Amino acid sequence: MHQYARALAMSYPPSTVAYEVPSGRFPNPILMLTAGVLVEAAGDATDRVPWPLTVTEWKKQAIGAGNATKDDVHAWARALGSRTDDQEQLDALGVAAVAAEIMYGVVRAELRPDGDPMIRAAA
Secondary structure (H helix, E strand, C coil), X not given: CHHHHHHHHHHCCCXXXXXXXXXXXXXXXXXXXXXXXXXXXXHHHHCCCCEEECHHHHHHHHCXXXXXXXXXXXXXXXXXXXXXXXXXXXXXXXXXXXXHHHHHXXXXXXXXXXXXXXXXXXX
16 A cells, blocks of 8 residues: 555645545444555655545535535536546545645646546646
């Protein structure tokens, strides 16, 4: 995991690292442990302190409603320019948008060459 995180960070150097905190009424212990490993690897590979965001936090800041539906997230991402229908990528876009907005103010969505969405600070 650490090698993959380092290779990814070299290809796409991040200005920050943010992640969605696994949550729910009964959080899955294996998911929590896996998230911990991923967050530690990302922080180590980038020398950045990862920012934890709950689903409610990023949805409230990005979309305007902490209880936004999947359709709301999809419509918001389309308005930013995203062309993906993958819900996991759309959620990641929301987390990235909030981190970028906190750091830079205005954001815009782009697609990487592999088709994955990413956020950049608007010039």
